[in-house]
Amino acid sequence: MASSTNWFETINEAQWRAKKRLPRSVYLALLAATERGLTLSDNVAAFDELGWRPRVADLPAERDLTTTVLGHEISMPLLISPVGVQAVHPEGEVAVARAAAAEGTAMGLSSFGSKPVEEVAAANPLTFLQTYWVGSREDILARAERGKAAGAKAFILTLDWSFASRRDWGSPPIPQQLDLKTMASFAPEVIRKPRYLATYLRHRTLPELGVPNIGEPGQPAPGFFDAYGEWMQTPPPSWEDLAWLVDQLDLPVVIKGISRPDDARRAVDVGAAAISVSNHGGNNLDGTPGSIRSLPAVVEAVGDQVEVLFDGGIRRGADAVKAVALGARAVMVGRAYLWGMAAGGEQGVRNVLQVLRAGIDEALLGLGRASVHDLVPDDVIVPAGFTRGSGDPAPAALAMAADPATRQAPAQASPEG
Template sequence: MRIKNPWAQNPWFESVAVAQERARKRLPQPVYGALVGGSERGQTLSENETAFRELGFAPHVAGQQAERSTQTRVLGEDVSLPVLISPTGVQAVHPDGEVAVARAAAARGTLMGLSNFASRSVEEVAAAAPRTLFQMYWTGERDVMVQRMERARQAGVSGLIATLDWSFSIGRDWGSPEIPERVDLRTMLRQAPHVLRRPRWLAAFARNGGFPDLTAPNLAPPGGPSPTFFGAYYEWMTTPPPSWDDVAWMVEQWAQLGGGTFVLKGVCRVDDARRAVDAGVSALSVSNHGGNNLDGTPAAIRMVKPVADSVGDQVEVLMDGGIRRGSDVVKAVALGARAVLIGRAYLWGLAANGQAGVENVLDILRGGIDSALMALGLSSVEELRSEHLLVPDGFHRVLGDR
């Protein structure tokens, strides 16, 4: 007689690695492949995670604090843990997409990042999570960018993220998954072998009105239709890259709208960090676009301390790339990051169990942060410093300090 495992259908998971495995089993292969791949050989993607292994701790055996706090203040907001939701593109891993993520962020007391290329509108997401940061790429004419800023501000977002760490270096040695321009009958027939192998994923979308239409509603002109994902992508590719004067212009326009905090995402070099300060940003994020930009860029965690040291307390420093557990968060904060942003980790949680799965991921990270604080004898994340880590010689990468 076969005994059924009582935990087999338990939606809760105990680690981000388990969430990833559940996402792999639930999603059609092309959808899962879009989440896990990095550019070219995937060197930076891999290094983002493995670099954390080189950092160690020296825990205490007694005298730890009975009460500990993971709370901090980031971008002018009190958050329950130093982990923010990084903006990611069309979230077709779950029917509720960005709205489910926003609700999870609000429920767990942190900030939501919403992408230019999101599948849900800024109005929907800001209603679900009032503390939403709207992400913009440098795409389109200046008057169009201002329109998008105004719309985000009217929706009630609390800040802007300008993401510039992208050079369209997207070729993958193992092949890139196909992203259709629209989900029509021909596309469904072509993708049927993949989709039919994942009946639960298919049923979830069927119960919610069908597949996403792969448009970018936040890039729609006033009163006009949303562009397709590839239409929006073409606009982005054909817009001349921004200068530092353009960055300063974005900061100025956002300030004139009363928009509050302005985060520049994608900083790797200390000279760029200093120029970002000169441009007037209120925060910057050390990032290599999760390994999806120029392959061979060092792991983000290796660049945090040099960048943080170069700007001091002039701006807040965030970091994203390779965060998979609470101890990773602690290491980043100890090296000078005010907080981290997560991407793939919460997308796997979303794929595994919707809003509850994203909350599950945030709870995992909070638990790991608390455990590390306890072992280190600290009572708060505010007390973390680089001396709490074992950092091998040559770990940091100082780029552009010449």
């Protein structure tokens, strides 16, 4: 389908439309990464180093994209990653949740998001609530129990964050609240983007900077920096803390932020139902390798003991297929859907998901795979040294796949990994 006023063909075009529509500070906040943005860049660029081994005959006329995550079927191996402070559209996470539900996939909701879990779970019954380690053990357990009561199907605990606030290339500050002084300072940017302003005027609201999922239900939402300050003052969790939470909570727990095989094994030991290989979209320690470089060694470390999700740098459906071929159960998408929402609201998010779905299907066709469950590491050409920095030696199967002199297929990745 050719691009039109209401449709874009690629994620790059969604980003271009978002840049045209959003005030400069809002757009730059979507690009934020720590320090020089080395990890953010590598998240995307690393996918370009991976090649394909396509087939040309006996290709499947139809391809099955469906899979399961934590026992729930989704229409493709892709779900929404939780992202906080969504000031790109008045309907925020509720619009994203509706779009994900319409496309048959799960919604990840950030505890630092702008909409309460009760509203989001009502819009998408397959909602996973995310939090950081903010407050006491009991505070975190209560947050998870609130999510469960609202209908959330899983609890995501994000641990890859080091409170680095330096942005060498000038990422904008996030205001604590939209008082008159703040609105006056941002007014010159907003006036230059009349479509953005008109959207908020039609909804008779202002961008929401509170974090209702950190506070008590029905009470005024804490300000972003109130919650952030509490987070900074909370001691980081121990593995004992994580084991306690998993034991107490009657929901599957996803530990997000894994990049090392030894951490992956510890997550299995404490009872995590799934892990997410992630570097917080480049917002943790700058210089950490792109997530896709860490994935193979993590998959090798845990085998089929736990579901492995992937998060970082997905810009094409083909990227998702590469991650699944290397052992991920499914991928999580962040910035791409925010660009879609900025470009076209709920329909823009659906547009992004449809573009990614088409890319997954096309890659399966080219590889001659009838199902996402048929993908194996040998479908991908992995160059020597690609998995640098994993902490463990590269898996033997991937080393074989990377060697052009070797044509024997490596062992198939477990569909549970």
